[in-house]
Amino acid sequence: MIAEKMTQAFQWTYNENDQEFSLHGSLRPQRADELSNCISALEQSVSNVSGMFYVNVRRLVRMNNVAFHALGCKILDLVRTRTDLKVHVTTSSVVGWATRKFAVLETMSDKITVSEYDNEFYPGQSFVEDSAFIHVLRTQTKLTWRHEKDLLAKHGLKPGMQVADICCGIGDFAVLLQKEFAPDRLVALDHSRASLDYARRVASDFGVRGIDYVFGDAADMLLEDNQFDFVTCRHSLQVFDRPERILKELFRICKPGGRVYVTNEKNSHCLGEPRGESIQWTYTEVAKLWHHFDMDIEIGPKSRRLLIEGGFEDVSIGSFMVTNTDGNPQDFADVIESWKKLFADTMATQRGDDEAFKEKFAKGFDDHIFAALHPKGYAGWPIWVASGRKPL
Template sequence: MSQAAPFAVRFDPTNQELVLSGKIRPEGAAEIADALSLMQQSLERYSGVVYLNVKRLTHINMTAFSALADILAESCRTRPERKIVILTSSVMAWSTPVFEKLAKHYPNLTVEVYDSAFYPGQSFVEDEAFIPILRTQTKMTWRHERELLPRHGLRSGLVVADICCGIGDFAALVQREFKPSRLVALDHSVRSLDYARRVAADFDLKEIEYTYGDASQMLLRDNQFDFVTCRHSLQIFDRPEMLLRELYRICKPGGRVYITNEKNSHCLGEPHAETIKWTYEEVAKLFRHFDMDVEMGPKSRHLLADAGFDAIKVDTFMVTNLDGDPQDFADIIEAWENVYAGQMAVRRGDTPEFIRRFRQGFKDHVFAALHPKGYAGWPIWAASGRKPL
């Protein structure tokens, strides 16, 4: 990953926000005098809440930190009625504890970890229980996607990024099958990335650059990838357009961004079509409760167009129990039941009676998948758009 970000400071009066980014490593405070004076002036001039955004501040040395801390401390002392909120990101693991230490001494200084509130469903998806689901899901969707991807522009020799790569198995399959010239796979879950690296080592795939990062604010340069993928992830962000903006930014003009999303209420099965339908309609409502939209699939064209892409292509495919081993599909459904009924519905505070009925639809779906004459399906939308030249 490349990130030779120089140090930058700017004040945004609309949000009363002072934004520091890049690497601040001066030898003496005089080197950053302009930045310090902008900070001092903004703090003096504005009332109410002033934000200090350090989400993309990748490095700071002691000289700079002391100078910054002195200004904050002085400002907190002289204007106790005014609040200063420091916005950190968990991607910069050092920053939250460092600023929290400072905040402890001043009641009007607080620290907010920006991305902890950003993605309400994070804890469910990052839970280790999700890893086997992701793995079996990818195995089942790959049968379809390997056929579709060339139509969406993937071919060998491209510079590719898989954003929100999860446990990295899609990246591993792309690496093997399409031989990109470079492949960056980024995710926000340390556990998933550890798993991804282990899988890549087991398969002797050395070239994939598994990278920790926040997909909504990536430390990746603009216009560098020919093909950017983001699978099953826009639908779990509460602000998908923000993520799409980043996918657009890192894509080269003329390159393509490929996304996959579901429409959970259209999962189906026979026999027991009705109970299955009811449960998956409830799945969609449950995700909505946690600010996630698992009905996003058919909205892909709209989303890509609004984000500025052209030459949009949309495909749909149905993963079914006839695709391979029906037990694989049954395993996915059981895993969904465990997370959705066992964790999310409980967290929402649903009654035991609701949860029992909710579980029944999953059980019927498994029954349909394993029945010798049964049929079970899970529809997925695969769409891509070109970044205009």
């Protein structure tokens, strides 16, 4: 591994095992010769490489034309003089200009390829960012908050802390955190611009100030190390096909001694009576459906292992059951109705399921709604809560 800090704002690293040269921070030289050390490191890194060489600019937040010209010319020079070499540049849609700039290199050589990291990392992103799902997410938060506001305190959240809510979605949970716990600083980050726009409107409508809504990639955040006393990430590890990468970033931004708090589901444990058998069958199928799209809605009880393997200590885990008795049963029924539309219609159709299967699949959701609204019925949705402390 080669690693050298050029200025406080800019770094480069080389991972020999992955043949990947990564750039971090802000790259804004006045003259090309200011990059001579970096270019030399790039040349040294590639000298023993054959085949594919990776240039990673996902965490390069700024780059002026002087820097791009110097780096771009060097990459073109490498592929033109080395017949055995190809270069792949990885950008991030979080930094929108990066893909536009580096895509130019693809037009200049068929040995250079460019891709946006985010597009392939989030297999279920199009489902969870559906704007029609926003009102459902608010209802879900309303149902879980009555449990979580007490659990957050038990897991170590106190007023006056530096707090980050990662994968904040539509921002309603961050608003509740701000009102209930009055953090000294609250950063709410998400990868969906539409969700963040909605979050800002909600905060404004409710007169809530002090939340810094940030567009960012949860697996590669442009946030500095060791910033936050308490980091939350709710119902999100289950959406990513590599949750350990998210946890690595949560660990990185958490202060030593601080805690990371995650919530996730085990959907096959959703239950209801009457019509329990139909309900159980459908939610077992939900787990299989998510697996098809490389997501794991069964991850809840796995959270303890994931946190321990991620380097956390003093790991605490538990669960609570959201039910039709938590306030208005219609709220619970509305959430299930939205799940039916998303799972038994949109996702099942994309998987290629036939109409007979989708009809049976949808019936389990209808039966769960029946149980929720029945005067003698019971319907439950289990949530696992876990947190771990970053070692001092």
